[in-house]
Amino acid sequence: MLATIWRRTLRFFDQNSGIHGNQLGFLSPLDGGQYEAYLGWSKFPRAINMHAMSILSLQSTAEERTHMSALQTTAISKGYFTMAASASSLGLLMLAALLSTATAQLSPTFYDTSCPRALSIIKSGVTAAVNSEARMGASLLRLHFHDCFVQGCDASVLLAGNERTAIPNLSLRGFEVIDNIKTQVEAVCKQTVSCADILTVAARDSVVALGGPSWSVPLGRRDSIDAASSAQVANNLPSSTSSLAQLISAYSSKGLSATDMVALSGAHTIGQAQCQSFRNRIYNDTNINSAFATSLQANCPRTSSSTSDSSLAPLDTTTPNAFDNAYYSNLMSQRGLLHSDQELFNGGSADNIVRNLASNPAAFSSAFTTAMVNMGNIAPKTGTAGQIRLSCSRVNS
Numbered sequence: 001m002l003a004t005i006w007r008r009t010l011r012f013f014d015q016n017s018g019i020h021g022n023q024l025g026f027l028s029p030l031d032g033g034q035y036e037a038y039l040g041w042s043k044f045p046r047a048i049n050m051h052a053m054s055i056l057s058l059q060s061t062a063e064e065r066t067h068m069s070a071l072q073t074t075a076i077s078k079g080y081f082t083m084a085a086s087a088s089s090l091g092l093l094m095l096a097a098l099l100s101t102a103t104a105q106l107s108p109t110f111y112d113t114s115c116p117r118a119l120s121i122i123k124s125g126v127t128a129a130v131n132s133e134a135r136m137g138a139s140l141l142r143l144h145f146h147d148c149f150v151q152g153c154d155a156s157v158l159l160a161g162n163e164r165t166a167i168p169n170l171s172l173r174g175f176e177v178i179d180n181i182k183t184q185v186e187a188v189c190k191q192t193v194s195c196a197d198i199l200t201v202a203a204r205d206s207v208v209a210l211g212g213p214s215w216s217v218p219l220g221r222r223d224s225i226d227a228a229s230s231a232q233v234a235n236n237l238p239s240s241t242s243s244l245a246q247l248i249s250a251y252s253s254k255g256l257s258a259t260d261m262v263a264l265s266g267a268h269t270i271g272q273a274q275c276q277s278f279r280n281r282i283y284n285d286t287n288i289n290s291a292f293a294t295s296l297q298a299n300c301p302r303t304s305s306s307t308s309d310s311s312l313a314p315l316d317t318t319t320p321n322a323f324d325n326a327y328y329s330n331l332m333s334q335r336g337l338l339h340s341d342q343e344l345f346n347g348g349s350a351d352n353i354v355r356n357l358a359s360n361p362a363a364f365s366s367a368f369t370t371a372m373v374n375m376g377n378i379a380p381k382t383g384t385a386g387q388i389r390l391s392c393s394r395v396n397s
Protein backbone atom coordinates (compact mmCIF):
# COMPACT_ATOMS: atom_id res chain seq x y z
CA MET A 1 0.00 0.00 0.00
CA LEU A 2 2.69 2.49 1.00
CA ALA A 3 4.70 1.52 -2.06
CA THR A 4 1.72 2.39 -4.22
CA ILE A 5 1.34 5.76 -2.56
CA TRP A 6 5.06 6.48 -2.96
CA ARG A 7 4.87 5.48 -6.62
CA ARG A 8 1.92 7.81 -7.17
CA THR A 9 3.74 10.50 -5.21
CA LEU A 10 6.81 10.31 -7.40
CA ARG A 11 4.72 10.15 -10.54
CA PHE A 12 2.69 13.08 -9.35
CA PHE A 13 5.72 15.25 -8.73
CA ASP A 14 7.37 14.13 -11.95
CA GLN A 15 4.34 15.24 -13.89
CA ASN A 16 3.11 18.16 -11.87
CA SER A 17 6.11 19.87 -10.37
CA GLY A 18 5.48 23.58 -10.44
CA ILE A 19 2.04 23.29 -12.01
CA HIS A 20 -0.49 22.81 -9.32
CA GLY A 21 0.93 25.39 -6.95
CA ASN A 22 0.33 28.07 -9.52
CA GLN A 23 -3.11 26.80 -10.33
CA LEU A 24 -4.18 26.85 -6.73
CA GLY A 25 -3.30 30.49 -6.60
CA PHE A 26 -1.74 30.96 -3.22
CA LEU A 27 0.97 28.32 -3.40
CA SER A 28 4.39 28.87 -4.77
CA PRO A 29 5.66 26.24 -7.22
CA LEU A 30 7.39 23.21 -5.76
CA ASP A 31 11.12 23.31 -6.21
CA GLY A 32 13.74 20.59 -6.24
CA GLY A 33 14.48 21.05 -2.56
CA GLN A 34 10.88 20.47 -1.59
CA TYR A 35 10.77 17.42 -3.83
CA GLU A 36 13.83 16.02 -2.05
CA ALA A 37 12.39 16.82 1.33
CA TYR A 38 9.19 15.06 0.42
CA LEU A 39 11.08 11.81 0.01
CA GLY A 40 11.72 11.58 3.75
CA TRP A 41 8.47 11.38 5.71
CA SER A 42 9.86 12.88 8.90
CA LYS A 43 11.46 15.72 6.94
CA PHE A 44 8.34 16.74 5.03
CA PRO A 45 7.85 20.46 4.63
CA ARG A 46 4.71 20.85 6.66
CA ALA A 47 2.48 22.64 4.22
CA ILE A 48 3.51 20.92 1.02
CA ASN A 49 3.11 17.51 2.55
CA MET A 50 -0.57 17.98 3.38
CA HIS A 51 -1.23 19.61 0.06
CA ALA A 52 0.45 16.88 -1.95
CA MET A 53 -1.43 14.14 -0.16
CA SER A 54 -4.70 15.85 -0.83
CA ILE A 55 -3.95 16.24 -4.51
CA LEU A 56 -2.77 12.64 -4.62
CA SER A 57 -6.05 11.56 -3.13
CA LEU A 58 -7.72 12.76 -6.32
CA GLN A 59 -5.96 10.10 -8.32
CA SER A 60 -5.96 7.23 -5.86
CA THR A 61 -8.25 4.35 -5.09
CA ALA A 62 -10.70 4.56 -2.19
CA GLU A 63 -8.55 2.15 -0.18
CA GLU A 64 -5.43 4.22 -0.75
CA ARG A 65 -7.30 7.41 0.15
CA THR A 66 -8.37 5.87 3.43
CA HIS A 67 -4.76 4.98 4.10
CA MET A 68 -3.55 8.46 3.18
CA SER A 69 -6.18 9.97 5.41
CA ALA A 70 -4.84 7.84 8.29
CA LEU A 71 -1.31 8.99 7.48
CA GLN A 72 -2.45 12.60 7.58
CA THR A 73 -4.05 12.07 10.98
CA THR A 74 -0.88 10.43 12.29
CA ALA A 75 1.22 13.23 10.89
CA ILE A 76 -0.93 15.86 12.58
CA SER A 77 -0.85 14.00 15.89
CA LYS A 78 2.95 13.77 15.70
CA GLY A 79 3.15 17.50 15.17
CA TYR A 80 4.43 17.42 11.59
CA PHE A 81 1.81 20.05 10.82
CA THR A 82 1.20 22.79 13.32
CA MET A 83 -1.35 25.55 13.52
CA ALA A 84 1.51 27.94 14.20
CA ALA A 85 1.95 27.85 10.47
CA SER A 86 2.10 30.94 8.31
CA ALA A 87 -1.07 32.37 6.80
CA SER A 88 -0.46 30.61 3.51
CA SER A 89 0.14 27.29 5.26
CA LEU A 90 -3.07 27.78 7.17
CA GLY A 91 -4.92 28.36 3.91
CA LEU A 92 -3.19 25.30 2.61
CA LEU A 93 -4.32 23.20 5.51
CA MET A 94 -7.88 24.33 4.94
CA LEU A 95 -7.63 23.53 1.25
CA ALA A 96 -6.08 20.16 2.01
CA ALA A 97 -8.89 19.37 4.41
CA LEU A 98 -11.46 20.41 1.84
CA LEU A 99 -9.95 18.33 -0.94
CA SER A 100 -9.41 15.20 1.09
CA THR A 101 -12.84 15.52 2.69
CA ALA A 102 -14.42 15.94 -0.73
CA THR A 103 -13.01 12.74 -2.17
CA ALA A 104 -13.27 10.83 1.08
CA GLN A 105 -17.01 11.51 1.12
CA LEU A 106 -17.62 9.86 -2.24
CA SER A 107 -18.70 6.28 -1.73
CA PRO A 108 -20.32 3.62 -3.93
CA THR A 109 -22.90 3.03 -1.17
CA PHE A 110 -23.88 6.70 -0.83
CA TYR A 111 -27.54 6.18 -1.87
CA ASP A 112 -27.97 2.69 -0.41
CA THR A 113 -30.32 3.90 2.30
CA SER A 114 -31.46 7.30 0.99
CA CYS A 115 -32.45 6.07 -2.49
CA PRO A 116 -31.89 2.33 -2.93
CA ARG A 117 -33.62 2.27 -6.33
CA ALA A 118 -31.52 5.04 -7.88
CA LEU A 119 -28.90 2.85 -9.56
CA SER A 120 -31.41 0.45 -11.11
CA ILE A 121 -33.51 3.35 -12.47
CA ILE A 122 -30.41 4.87 -14.09
CA LYS A 123 -29.37 1.52 -15.55
CA SER A 124 -32.84 0.88 -17.05
CA GLY A 125 -32.96 4.38 -18.54
CA VAL A 126 -29.53 4.06 -20.12
CA THR A 127 -30.14 0.52 -21.41
CA ALA A 128 -33.42 1.55 -23.05
CA ALA A 129 -31.80 4.58 -24.68
CA VAL A 130 -28.82 2.56 -25.98
CA ASN A 131 -31.12 -0.22 -27.25
CA SER A 132 -33.05 2.30 -29.28
CA GLU A 133 -29.88 4.01 -30.56
CA ALA A 134 -26.42 2.52 -29.91
CA ARG A 135 -24.67 5.87 -30.38
CA MET A 136 -26.45 7.26 -27.31
CA GLY A 137 -24.04 5.24 -25.13
CA ALA A 138 -21.15 7.14 -26.69
CA SER A 139 -22.90 10.48 -26.30
CA LEU A 140 -23.56 9.95 -22.58
CA LEU A 141 -19.95 8.92 -21.96
CA ARG A 142 -18.71 12.05 -23.72
CA LEU A 143 -21.14 14.22 -21.74
CA HIS A 144 -19.57 13.00 -18.48
CA PHE A 145 -16.05 13.79 -19.78
CA HIS A 146 -17.07 17.30 -20.80
CA ASP A 147 -18.70 17.80 -17.40
CA CYS A 148 -15.69 16.67 -15.35
CA PHE A 149 -13.00 18.58 -17.26
CA VAL A 150 -14.75 21.93 -16.88
CA GLN A 151 -15.27 23.01 -13.27
CA GLY A 152 -15.26 19.39 -12.01
CA CYS A 153 -17.95 16.68 -12.13
CA ASP A 154 -20.79 18.93 -11.01
CA ALA A 155 -23.35 18.61 -13.84
CA SER A 156 -22.61 22.20 -14.88
CA VAL A 157 -22.59 21.01 -18.51
CA LEU A 158 -26.25 20.07 -18.21
CA LEU A 159 -27.40 23.60 -17.40
CA ALA A 160 -29.04 25.42 -20.26
CA GLY A 161 -26.86 28.41 -21.15
CA ASN A 162 -23.27 29.46 -21.81
CA GLU A 163 -21.46 26.23 -21.06
CA ARG A 164 -23.76 24.13 -23.22
CA THR A 165 -23.49 26.49 -26.16
CA ALA A 166 -19.68 26.81 -26.06
CA ILE A 167 -18.25 25.56 -29.37
CA PRO A 168 -16.74 22.24 -28.14
CA ASN A 169 -20.09 21.44 -26.49
CA LEU A 170 -22.35 22.18 -29.45
CA SER A 171 -22.29 18.57 -30.63
CA LEU A 172 -22.98 17.07 -27.18
CA ARG A 173 -26.01 14.79 -27.09
CA GLY A 174 -28.04 12.92 -24.50
CA PHE A 175 -29.39 15.77 -22.35
CA GLU A 176 -32.95 14.50 -22.71
CA VAL A 177 -31.92 10.97 -21.61
CA ILE A 178 -30.46 12.39 -18.38
CA ASP A 179 -33.51 14.66 -17.87
CA ASN A 180 -35.80 11.68 -18.31
CA ILE A 181 -33.84 9.54 -15.82
CA LYS A 182 -33.80 12.44 -13.36
CA THR A 183 -37.60 12.74 -13.56
CA GLN A 184 -37.95 9.04 -12.75
CA VAL A 185 -35.47 9.25 -9.86
CA GLU A 186 -37.20 12.37 -8.44
CA ALA A 187 -40.50 10.47 -8.48
CA VAL A 188 -39.15 7.96 -5.95
CA CYS A 189 -36.57 10.04 -4.00
CA LYS A 190 -37.28 13.77 -3.88
CA GLN A 191 -34.18 15.98 -4.17
CA THR A 192 -31.79 13.25 -3.08
CA VAL A 193 -29.76 12.08 -6.08
CA SER A 194 -27.64 14.67 -7.85
CA CYS A 195 -27.50 15.17 -11.61
CA ALA A 196 -23.69 14.89 -11.36
CA ASP A 197 -24.02 11.37 -9.92
CA ILE A 198 -26.72 10.38 -12.42
CA LEU A 199 -24.40 11.41 -15.25
CA THR A 200 -21.42 9.56 -13.75
CA VAL A 201 -23.42 6.34 -13.34
CA ALA A 202 -24.97 6.77 -16.80
CA ALA A 203 -21.46 6.92 -18.29
CA ARG A 204 -20.58 3.61 -16.61
CA ASP A 205 -23.88 1.99 -17.67
CA SER A 206 -23.34 3.19 -21.26
CA VAL A 207 -19.97 1.44 -21.42
CA VAL A 208 -21.54 -1.74 -20.02
CA ALA A 209 -24.49 -1.55 -22.45
CA LEU A 210 -22.04 -1.54 -25.37
CA GLY A 211 -20.15 -4.60 -24.08
CA GLY A 212 -17.42 -2.84 -22.07
CA PRO A 213 -16.21 -3.41 -18.51
CA SER A 214 -18.12 -2.47 -15.36
CA TRP A 215 -16.82 -0.82 -12.20
CA SER A 216 -18.01 0.48 -8.88
CA VAL A 217 -18.81 4.23 -9.07
CA PRO A 218 -18.01 6.41 -6.02
CA LEU A 219 -21.06 8.63 -5.36
CA GLY A 220 -22.06 11.66 -3.34
CA ARG A 221 -21.34 14.51 -5.77
CA ARG A 222 -23.58 17.56 -5.61
CA ASP A 223 -24.62 19.85 -8.44
CA SER A 224 -23.19 23.26 -9.29
CA ILE A 225 -25.27 26.37 -8.95
CA ASP A 226 -23.63 27.93 -11.97
CA ALA A 227 -22.41 27.01 -15.44
CA ALA A 228 -18.91 27.65 -16.75
CA SER A 229 -18.17 30.34 -19.33
CA SER A 230 -17.36 29.47 -22.93
CA ALA A 231 -13.77 30.61 -22.25
CA GLN A 232 -13.47 28.10 -19.40
CA VAL A 233 -14.75 25.35 -21.72
CA ALA A 234 -12.20 26.26 -24.39
CA ASN A 235 -9.36 26.44 -21.85
CA ASN A 236 -10.07 23.15 -20.13
CA LEU A 237 -11.08 20.72 -22.87
CA PRO A 238 -8.37 19.28 -25.11
CA SER A 239 -9.00 19.74 -28.82
CA SER A 240 -8.90 17.41 -31.83
CA THR A 241 -5.87 19.35 -33.05
CA SER A 242 -3.92 18.91 -29.78
CA SER A 243 -0.38 17.52 -29.81
CA LEU A 244 0.68 14.71 -27.48
CA ALA A 245 2.37 17.22 -25.16
CA GLN A 246 -0.80 19.32 -25.02
CA LEU A 247 -2.93 16.25 -24.27
CA ILE A 248 -0.61 15.11 -21.47
CA SER A 249 -0.61 18.60 -20.01
CA ALA A 250 -4.41 18.98 -20.19
CA TYR A 251 -4.89 15.75 -18.23
CA SER A 252 -2.05 16.47 -15.85
CA SER A 253 -3.72 19.74 -14.90
CA LYS A 254 -6.67 17.62 -13.73
CA GLY A 255 -4.43 15.27 -11.70
CA LEU A 256 -4.63 12.54 -14.37
CA SER A 257 -1.56 10.66 -15.64
CA ALA A 258 -0.47 9.99 -19.22
CA THR A 259 -1.67 6.40 -18.76
CA ASP A 260 -5.08 7.70 -17.65
CA MET A 261 -5.10 9.93 -20.73
CA VAL A 262 -4.35 7.10 -23.16
CA ALA A 263 -6.83 4.77 -21.43
CA LEU A 264 -9.62 7.38 -21.41
CA SER A 265 -9.01 8.10 -25.09
CA GLY A 266 -10.06 4.47 -25.61
CA ALA A 267 -13.60 5.85 -25.24
CA HIS A 268 -13.17 6.67 -28.93
CA THR A 269 -13.80 2.98 -29.56
CA ILE A 270 -17.47 4.04 -29.81
CA GLY A 271 -19.34 7.01 -31.24
CA GLN A 272 -18.99 9.36 -34.17
CA ALA A 273 -17.24 12.55 -35.14
CA GLN A 274 -18.21 15.25 -37.60
CA CYS A 275 -16.24 15.96 -40.77
CA GLN A 276 -15.20 19.36 -39.39
CA SER A 277 -13.38 17.54 -36.56
CA PHE A 278 -11.23 15.41 -38.90
CA ARG A 279 -11.17 17.26 -42.27
CA ASN A 280 -7.71 18.67 -41.81
CA ARG A 281 -6.41 15.24 -40.80
CA ILE A 282 -7.69 13.36 -43.85
CA TYR A 283 -6.39 15.97 -46.32
CA ASN A 284 -3.21 17.24 -44.67
CA ASP A 285 -1.80 14.80 -42.08
CA THR A 286 0.96 12.48 -43.29
CA ASN A 287 0.67 9.89 -40.50
CA ILE A 288 -2.59 8.47 -41.88
CA ASN A 289 -3.24 5.24 -43.81
CA SER A 290 -3.93 6.41 -47.36
CA ALA A 291 -6.79 3.97 -48.10
CA PHE A 292 -8.43 5.04 -44.83
CA ALA A 293 -8.05 8.74 -45.69
CA THR A 294 -9.48 8.22 -49.19
CA SER A 295 -12.51 6.30 -47.88
CA LEU A 296 -13.32 9.16 -45.50
CA GLN A 297 -12.95 11.86 -48.15
CA ALA A 298 -16.05 10.62 -50.00
CA ASN A 299 -18.34 11.96 -47.24
CA CYS A 300 -16.09 14.75 -46.07
CA PRO A 301 -15.17 17.03 -48.99
CA ARG A 302 -12.18 19.31 -48.74
CA THR A 303 -14.32 22.43 -48.96
CA SER A 304 -16.36 23.32 -45.91
CA SER A 305 -20.14 23.67 -46.25
CA SER A 306 -22.95 23.58 -43.74
CA THR A 307 -24.01 20.08 -44.81
CA SER A 308 -20.58 18.47 -45.17
CA ASP A 309 -19.24 19.94 -41.92
CA SER A 310 -21.59 17.81 -39.86
CA SER A 311 -21.29 14.62 -41.94
CA LEU A 312 -20.41 11.75 -39.56
CA ALA A 313 -17.79 8.99 -39.46
CA PRO A 314 -17.18 6.39 -36.73
CA LEU A 315 -14.27 7.09 -34.38
CA ASP A 316 -13.46 3.35 -34.44
CA THR A 317 -13.51 2.25 -38.05
CA THR A 318 -13.47 -1.51 -37.25
CA THR A 319 -16.09 -2.07 -34.48
CA PRO A 320 -17.94 1.27 -34.10
CA ASN A 321 -20.64 0.11 -31.66
CA ALA A 322 -18.61 -2.28 -29.51
CA PHE A 323 -16.73 -1.09 -26.45
CA ASP A 324 -13.49 -3.01 -27.10
CA ASN A 325 -9.79 -2.23 -27.52
CA ALA A 326 -9.87 -2.02 -31.36
CA TYR A 327 -9.24 1.75 -31.10
CA TYR A 328 -5.60 1.05 -30.19
CA SER A 329 -5.03 -1.40 -33.09
CA ASN A 330 -6.46 1.28 -35.38
CA LEU A 331 -3.87 3.73 -34.06
CA MET A 332 -1.10 1.22 -34.75
CA SER A 333 -2.21 1.02 -38.41
CA GLN A 334 -2.51 4.82 -38.68
CA ARG A 335 -6.30 4.68 -38.72
CA GLY A 336 -6.97 7.10 -35.89
CA LEU A 337 -9.83 9.39 -37.00
CA LEU A 338 -8.83 12.53 -35.12
CA HIS A 339 -5.41 14.15 -35.29
CA SER A 340 -5.37 13.98 -31.46
CA ASP A 341 -6.07 10.21 -31.59
CA GLN A 342 -3.09 9.52 -33.84
CA GLU A 343 -0.85 11.66 -31.61
CA LEU A 344 -1.00 8.79 -29.09
CA PHE A 345 0.87 6.54 -31.53
CA ASN A 346 3.21 8.73 -33.50
CA GLY A 347 6.69 7.77 -32.34
CA GLY A 348 6.30 9.49 -28.96
CA SER A 349 6.19 8.57 -25.27
CA ALA A 350 2.66 7.10 -25.43
CA ASP A 351 3.49 4.48 -28.08
CA ASN A 352 4.24 1.74 -25.58
CA ILE A 353 1.04 2.36 -23.65
CA VAL A 354 -0.92 2.05 -26.91
CA ARG A 355 0.92 -1.19 -27.82
CA ASN A 356 0.11 -2.68 -24.44
CA LEU A 357 -3.60 -1.73 -24.54
CA ALA A 358 -3.91 -2.95 -28.16
CA SER A 359 -2.50 -6.38 -27.36
CA ASN A 360 -4.17 -6.94 -24.01
CA PRO A 361 -7.95 -6.42 -23.63
CA ALA A 362 -7.79 -7.07 -19.87
CA ALA A 363 -5.12 -4.38 -19.47
CA PHE A 364 -7.39 -1.94 -21.33
CA SER A 365 -10.40 -2.79 -19.13
CA SER A 366 -8.35 -2.31 -16.00
CA ALA A 367 -6.69 0.94 -17.12
CA PHE A 368 -9.96 2.37 -18.44
CA THR A 369 -12.01 1.65 -15.32
CA THR A 370 -9.28 3.04 -13.04
CA ALA A 371 -9.05 6.17 -15.17
CA MET A 372 -12.84 6.63 -15.22
CA VAL A 373 -12.92 6.61 -11.41
CA ASN A 374 -10.02 9.09 -11.37
CA MET A 375 -11.82 11.34 -13.85
CA GLY A 376 -15.05 11.10 -11.84
CA ASN A 377 -13.14 12.32 -8.78
CA ILE A 378 -12.19 15.67 -10.35
CA ALA A 379 -13.27 18.44 -7.98
CA PRO A 380 -16.55 16.97 -6.74
CA LYS A 381 -18.86 19.19 -4.72
CA THR A 382 -19.75 17.45 -1.46
CA GLY A 383 -21.18 18.20 1.97
CA THR A 384 -23.13 21.43 1.78
CA ALA A 385 -21.50 22.76 -1.40
CA GLY A 386 -23.75 23.33 -4.40
CA GLN A 387 -27.20 21.78 -4.35
CA ILE A 388 -29.21 18.76 -5.43
CA ARG A 389 -31.00 20.08 -8.49
CA LEU A 390 -34.66 19.25 -9.05
CA SER A 391 -34.19 19.48 -12.78
CA CYS A 392 -30.81 18.84 -14.39
CA SER A 393 -31.07 21.68 -16.91
CA ARG A 394 -31.66 24.49 -14.40
CA VAL A 395 -30.67 25.48 -10.88
CA ASN A 396 -33.33 25.40 -8.17
CA SER A 397 -35.32 28.59 -7.88
Ligand code: HEM
Pocket residue numbers: 135137138139141142145171173238239240241242247264265267268270271272273274275276277315338340
Ligand atom coordinates in the same frame (compact mmCIF):
# COMPACT_ATOMS: atom_id res chain seq x y z
C1 HEM B 1 -8.03 13.06 -25.34
C2 HEM B 1 -8.68 14.17 -25.62
C3 HEM B 1 -9.97 14.15 -26.38
C4 HEM B 1 -10.25 14.86 -27.50
C5 HEM B 1 -9.33 15.84 -28.20
C6 HEM B 1 -11.57 14.50 -27.91
C7 HEM B 1 -12.23 15.03 -28.99
C8 HEM B 1 -13.41 14.55 -29.51
C9 HEM B 1 -14.03 15.04 -30.71
C10 HEM B 1 -13.49 16.17 -31.58
C11 HEM B 1 -15.14 14.30 -30.90
C12 HEM B 1 -16.11 14.44 -32.07
C13 HEM B 1 -17.03 15.64 -31.86
C14 HEM B 1 -17.79 15.96 -33.11
O1 HEM B 1 -17.21 15.95 -34.19
O2 HEM B 1 -19.01 16.24 -33.00
C15 HEM B 1 -15.24 13.36 -29.83
C16 HEM B 1 -16.24 12.43 -29.69
C17 HEM B 1 -16.33 11.58 -28.63
N1 HEM B 1 -15.52 11.57 -27.50
FE1 HEM B 1 -13.79 12.52 -27.29
N2 HEM B 1 -12.07 13.59 -27.03
C18 HEM B 1 -11.13 13.34 -26.08
C19 HEM B 1 -11.26 12.52 -24.97
C20 HEM B 1 -12.40 11.82 -24.66
C21 HEM B 1 -12.67 11.16 -23.42
C22 HEM B 1 -11.75 11.21 -22.21
C23 HEM B 1 -13.86 10.55 -23.54
C24 HEM B 1 -14.62 9.77 -22.51
C25 HEM B 1 -14.05 9.12 -21.49
C26 HEM B 1 -14.35 10.81 -24.87
C27 HEM B 1 -15.48 10.31 -25.40
C28 HEM B 1 -15.96 10.59 -26.67
C29 HEM B 1 -17.05 9.88 -27.30
C30 HEM B 1 -17.72 8.65 -26.74
C31 HEM B 1 -17.30 10.51 -28.52
C32 HEM B 1 -18.42 10.20 -29.52
C33 HEM B 1 -19.68 10.92 -29.06
C34 HEM B 1 -20.90 10.70 -29.92
O3 HEM B 1 -20.90 9.88 -30.83
O4 HEM B 1 -21.90 11.40 -29.64
N3 HEM B 1 -13.46 11.61 -25.51
N4 HEM B 1 -14.17 13.55 -28.98
